[in-house]
Amino acid sequence: MGCGNSKVLPEASKKSYVSVVQSLVAFSKAHGGDDDEPKKRLEKQRGPWFSTSVKCHQPPSNSQQLIIRDGRQQDKAAKYKDKFDPRVTARYDIKALIGRGSFSRVVRVEHRATRQPFAIKMMEVEAPEGREVCASELAVLQRVSHANVIQLIEVFQFPQRVYMVLELATGGELLDRVVSRGHFTERDATQALRMVLAGVGYLHDLGITHRDLKPENLLYYHPGADSRLLVTDFGLATFGGTSMGTTCGTPEYMAPEVLLRKPYTCAVDMWALGVITYIVLSGSMPFEEDSRTRLYRSIVRGKYSFHGDPWPSVSNLAKDFIQRLLALDSATRLTADQAIRHCWVVTMAASSSVRNLHRSISQNLRQRASRSTSRCASMLSTSTRSLASGYSYSSD
Ligand SMILES: Nc1ncnc2c1ncn2[C@@H]1O[C@H](COP(=O)(O)OP(=O)(O)OP(=O)(O)O)[C@@H](O)[C@H]1O
Numbered sequence: 584m585g586c587g588n589s590k591v592l593p594e595a596s597k598k599s600y601v602s603v604v605q606s607l608v609a610f611s612k613a614h615g616g617d618d619d620e621p622k623k624r625l626e627k628q629r630g631p632w633f634s635t636s637v638k639c640h641q642p643p644s645n646s647q648q649l650i651i652r653d654g655r656q657q658d659k660a661a662k663y664k665d666k667f668d669p670r671v672t673a674r675y676d677i678k679a680l681i682g683r684g685s686f687s688r689v690v691r692v693e694h695r696a697t698r699q700p701f702a703i704k705m706m707e708v709e710a711p712e713g714r715e716v717c718a719s720e721l722a723v724l725q726r727v728s729h730a731n732v733i734q735l736i737e738v739f740q741f742p743q744r745v746y747m748v749l750e751l752a753t754g755g756e757l758l759d760r761v762v763s764r765g766h767f768t769e770r771d772a773t774q775a776l777r778m779v780l781a782g783v784g785y786l787h788d789l790g791i792t793h794r795d796l797k798p799e800n801l802l803y804y805h806p807g808a809d810s811r812l813l814v815t816d817f818g819l820a821t822f823g824g825t826s827m828g829t830t831c832g833t834p835e836y837m838a839p840e841v842l843l844r845k846p847y848t849c850a851v852d853m854w855a856l857g858v859i860t861y862i863v864l865s866g867s868m869p870f871e872e873d874s875r876t877r878l879y880r881s882i883v884r885g886k887y888s889f890h891g892d893p894w895p896s897v898s899n900l901a902k903d904f905i906q907r908l909l910a911l912d913s914a915t916r917l918t919a920d921q922a923i924r925h926c927w928v929v930t931m932a933a934s935s936s937v938r939n940l941h942r943s944i945s946q947n948l949r950q951r952a953s954r955s956t957s958r959c960a961s962m963l964s965t966s967t968r969s970l971a972s973g974y975s976y977s978s979d
Pocket residue numbers: 584585590681682683684685686687688689702704733749750751752753799802815816818
């Protein structure tokens with residue numbers, strides 16, 4: 584987990600494994616299936632515009648450069664190979680460890696027959712918490728097909744582990760790209776946000792609330808400038824489109840109604856998008872306190888400011904956009920559909936000459952990197968690792 588801070592999981596419910604097992608996709612083609620099946624399924628779901636062949640000659644993303652450079656990760660992948668069920672490795676060649684989550688390991692794999700690269704998320708489902716997270720993730724992934732939402736290819740399900748074959752995102756996390764590109768404007772921010780809003784709006788239309796939107800869960804599909812941005816990590820997602828009550832999420836991104844334990848809706852995702860927009864435009868967090876109590880207090884009071892760099896250089900429209908997302912009253916908060924039509928998003932997408940905010944954003948992120956022992960340092964973990972490892976991040 585990245586951006587900070589321990590994720591708050593929902594309490595394990597009793598529905599658990601039975602419903603999980605029932606809802607799992609039927610093991611797909613693991614036994615004697617069509618070897619081209621992953622590719623065909625993607626083509627069917629996404630239409631001809633969707634490229635199923637990830638170009639191997641493309642340079643790796645920032646975060647993956649880190650991983651690839653580190654030979655130890657390859658060794659770890661070899662170690663994890665042994666943990667993989669032979670029915671999975673019969674179909675997919677394990678190439679490298681990408682990362683790990685609370686209940687998961689994600690590896691880069693290659694489909695043995697087609698040589699196509701994918702990611703496999705291996706989840707431990709013996710413990711109730713892992714089962715819950717896996718169940719949430721699968722229930723959503725089995726239902727979705729959208730250019731801005733990570734695509735499930737197939738699932739292998741065993742009593743102790745579930746293996747989700749996913750499309751491989753090689754373009755890195757949203758903030759990594761902000762840092763590495765050396766130039767970042769409001770226009771760039773709106774271009775990224777439009778993709779996120781398209782994905783989130785699609786989920787909300789299906790009655791799905793993500794509940795853990797944050798920059799680390801937004802991955803670029805490939806390193807190119809024209810890459811799609813994908814919403815990932817549905818471990819806390821739920822189908823409770825109208826009213827929910829469980830307290831969960833990542834503290835800095837939690838909406839006030841969640842913290843106040845009020846019934847809530849998919850508007851909590853829109854609050855998180857307000858927090859993300861604030862971070863993307865400034866490199867700092869709107870709500871940031873040393874103690875969790877103080878953090879929660881400032882969130883429920885909506886206590887944040889546009890002080891300090893780069894806010895004087897940021898347009899009033901952008902601030903209005905953030906304010907309408909960070910509205911304490913969830914009923915007045917922008918919906919995904921309204922947000923994508925907000926004047927700032929519409930006009931900035933068409934604008935060509937706007938200020939470069941990159942220096943301030945990098946400086947703010949770097950300050951966090953320097954506070955390595957603080958809670959804040961882990962908040963922007965990937966980006967700060969990028970900064971620490973000497974990426975070119977200041978060009979203006
Ligand atoms: N389809 C994918 N393509 C490329 N990288 C991925 C993919 N899915 C996950 N990752 C990366 O793998 C790592 C682990 O992800 P995972 O979703 O298992 O855990 P997490 O979300 O980081 O942690 P937690 O589950 O504790 O919140 C992360 O760095 C994530 O960006």
